[in-house]
Amino acid sequence: MVESNYDILGVAEDSTDREVRDAFRQLALRLHSDRGGESKQFIRIKQAYEDLKAGKKYPDTDDERLRNSRVFAGDTDADVKRRNQILGQQIHKEMMAAEEWAAALNRANMTASKLFGSKTLGEIELERKANGALSIKGNFMAGSLTYDGPITMSGNVTSPSWAEEYRTRIRLTRGDFKLVNPLENKYRIENGASIVVEDGSAIVGNVFGRKYRVDDQEGRVGVFHMQEYRTRISAPRGRIIAENVVNTVSLEADTVMVLNVEDDVVISARELLFYGSKLTYDSEIILKRGGTIRFFEQFSIQGLSGDAVIKLEGSGKIIRLFNLKTKRIRTLPDELVRDKESYAKDATMVGGGFTITYEMLESISIGQKPSKKGKKKEEKQSGGGWASRFGFG
Numbered sequence: 001m002v003e004s005n006y007d008i009l010g011v012a013e014d015s016t017d018r019e020v021r022d023a024f025r026q027l028a029l030r031l032h033s034d035r036g037g038e039s040k041q042f043i044r045i046k047q048a049y050e051d052l053k054a055g056k057k058y059p060d061t062d063d064e065r066l067r068n069s070r071v072f073a074g075d076t077d078a079d080v081k082r083r084n085q086i087l088g089q090q091i092h093k094e095m096m097a098a099e100e101w102a103a104a105l106n107r108a109n110m111t112a113s114k115l116f117g118s119k120t121l122g123e124i125e126l127e128r129k130a131n132g133a134l135s136i137k138g139n140f141m142a143g144s145l146t147y148d149g150p151i152t153m154s155g156n157v158t159s160p161s162w163a164e165e166y167r168t169r170i171r172l173t174r175g176d177f178k179l180v181n182p183l184e185n186k187y188r189i190e191n192g193a194s195i196v197v198e199d200g201s202a203i204v205g206n207v208f209g210r211k212y213r214v215d216d217q218e219g220r221v222g223v224f225h226m227q228e229y230r231t232r233i234s235a236p237r238g239r240i241i242a243e244n245v246v247n248t249v250s251l252e253a254d255t256v257m258v259l260n261v262e263d264d265v266v267i268s269a270r271e272l273l274f275y276g277s278k279l280t281y282d283s284e285i286i287l288k289r290g291g292t293i294r295f296f297e298q299f300s301i302q303g304l305s306g307d308a309v310i311k312l313e314g315s316g317k318i319i320r321l322f323n324l325k326t327k328r329i330r331t332l333p334d335e336l337v338r339d340k341e342s343y344a345k346d347a348t349m350v351g352g353g354f355t356i357t358y359e360m361l362e363s364i365s366i367g368q369k370p371s372k373k374g375k376k377k378e379e380k381q382s383g384g385g386w387a388s389r390f391g392f393g
Contacts (some may be wrong), residue, residue, distance in 0.1 A: 012205030088166035095143030192229030201238035209248030280305035
């Protein structure tokens with residue numbers, strides 16, 4: 001017997017939307033891989049929840065009768081959109097009031113705290129500290145906030161996909177933006193939110209964008225377009241420190257320190273420090289003139305995708321990371337590397353903390369397709385073409 005999506009989530013068929021949502025959240029907390037759960041189970045309950053929201057009673061199945069079985073969807077799409085627009089407008093107005101309130105306290109150099117936001121989606125507490133910092137506790141859901149000073153935040157930052165004009169935008173004219181213990185608390189910045197730190201640094205945890213397929217509005221089969229909600233963090237005079245940066249994200253700073261980068265991420269910086277082993281799937285680095293890149297993971301060479309690239313700002317030169325990670329340090333010109341002989345013969349530019357400079361990348365010849373003879377020689381030297389065996393060729 002095929003389990004319905006209600007069965008998968010462990011709720012009755014007459015459950016309310018809230019009951020379904022609460023059941024999913026409880027299961028997600030228990031089954032998510034970050035909590036020690038199994039990815040397959042988490043994906044299954046997430047798909048069941050998404051199906052129920054879309055009105056599907058059963059998961060994908062060969063049984064046409066079950067596949068076409070629908071649940072009562074309640075409000076129409078127009079009703080949902082209209083209600084969400086009202087909520088977005090409400091939060092947007094609340095954030096405008098919060099911005100004016102914080103600015104007035106700054107001018108008077110006073111301390112105070114106050115609740116803002118929506119009782120439906122959740123309120124957040126703002127407190128202006130004696131040192132001029134603004135403390136935010138709770139999840140920032142929508143609207144814009146500009147503050148002339150540092151911000152410390154305990155909560156997630158997200159942005160509504162249902163109200164484009166009320167997208168989340170946080171701007172600091174001076175001072176740092178900091179999430180409080182973001183890794184321990186698993187805080188996220190996601191879904192197209194924007195944080196701009198004009199004269200300071202941004203210390204964040206995991207950063208996620210959002211990109212999904214939308215069917216053709218005219219109903220043409222097999223025709224669709226990608227809807228993108230790119231999350232952006234900018235600190236042009238300071239640092240961005242992040243953990244995992246995934247799926248449609250842009251980072252711009254003087255220095256970027258990051259663990260892993262996956263799936264359509266653009267990083268623009270003068271100094272880049274990578275501490276993890278992943279830089280994959282259509283991601284790109286824009287290295288500013290005079291800049292450097294360092295990969296500290298000893299085995300990061302294995303996680304780098306062949307389609308990730310480095311672009312040299314002001315030069316126009318583009319380098320595939322696949323070519324860079326197989327470039328041996330000892331083959332570099334003497335004037336670019338001191339004490340070349342201190343490196344192992346097979347040591348490459350990627351991994352182990354080697355400093356890759358803008359000048360190196362601009363000067364060296366890299367990326368040309370090797371001749372068959374040269375390719376066979378390189379495979380012999382590197383142990384029979386291990387890169388191809390691991391799917392990097």
